[in-house]
């Protein structure tokens with residue numbers, strides 16, 4: 001960073017070429033720290049009373065959370081266990097080896113790398129390892145639910161690879177296999193990415209596998225959203241359906257820390273080495289050892305509790321979809337049972353459009369996100385909202401509570417009940433569901449702010 005950078009680059013900052021920052025007035029920075037703590041406490045309390053339905057979010061178990069503030073947070077461990085560049089890594093190596101063993105066991109695979117620090121970083125590692133700039137890579141369109149990693153302004157663009165888009169079947173909310181076979185045969189991408197951010201149904205890996213073999217393309221699966229469902233045996237099993245490598249975030253349906261992972265059954269040692277060097281030094285230096293240790297705990301917990309958690313998460317998504325459908329909401333893929341994952345998509349044009357509905361829901365204590373849906377006329381005006389059940393399941397809600405959640409939607413968006421009234425009912429519903437389940441230490445407060453010092457700075 002060039003010298004002369006002063007002030008904040010956020011709202012009200014003076015910019016890179018401004019004058020030197022004024023020294024703080026007495027007590028000013030202590031007040032800033034107190035303020036930051038206060039804001040985060042308010043956030044925690046807000047979520048404790050809310051109905052969080054963001055499909056990509058989840059809650060960390062107490063044992064995993066504890067490791068985030070351990071001394072691992074302060075250390076570096078570049079390289080692989082046993083081959084580090086720094087000293088002092090013996091315990092880190094031991095935990096990372098455990099983490100790798102747990103990952104390979106949970107996903108029944110021979111290769112794991114827990115150094116990517118997020119799902120996007122894991123995707124970049126795969127791109128670095130398996131492509132060269134200019135290569136063609138198969139993927140889905142953003143409008144069909146793909147993640148921004150696949151975009152020119154995202155990881156694909158950064159690596160300089162060119163997307164080859166699969167054909168989409170909006171009725172079945174998945175890839176149109178016959179038309180995609182034709183595209184693949186005609187264009188012959190080197191690598192094919194499967195996986196979505198609006199992920200309702202499994203990808204047709206088995207069906208496309210012969211075509212991929214015919215054109216010599218490798219299959220790569222982005223399991224960011226569905227990792228916990230895959231591990232719990234509730235979605236598809238990409239590594240047994242032809243995917244060579246799987247990249248993922250570890251904090252969505254797998255209720256782990258914010259981190260990333262690579263997994264695979266990679267027969268070729270040379271490819272293993274490329275994936276490893278894609279992760280480091282390709283796209284990381286330090287790999288956030290505190291999060292890696294927390295991930296080891298989350299993997300162990302998922303081996304113990306993950307099947308039941310995944311089953312209930314999917315059952316809740318289907319129950320919520322059915323209850324919304326019964327109340328006149330246009331939930332996509334009704335003829336297919338709405339979803340096989342943790343996510344449902346609701347077209348809300350008649351309720352005012354995705355943006356307005358997501359805003360009104362949030363004001364009433366129901367947290368969701370606007371989402372582009374296939375057929376939307378403009379990317380600036382998403383016609384839908386995406387709803388996910390990982391968090392509500394994690395705090396113990398079941399199918400009965402999903403019906404209550406749908407009633408809140410109905411009250412707010414169809415029956416003209418006031419925002420305040422619905423917010424009150426949302427908070428009432430949440431009251432009995434503020435502790436963690438499906439982990440060791442179950443029953444711990446899910447939204448607690450851990451006050452280590454006991455007071456604000458003087």
Ligand SMILES: Cc1ncc(COP(=O)(O)O)c(C=O)c1O
Nearest residue numbers: 056118119120147196197224249
């Ligand atoms: C399909 C998919 N891939 C990758 C990512 C990126 O994950 P992260 O936020 O961990 O970088 C996401 C995030 O939501 C996603 O949906």
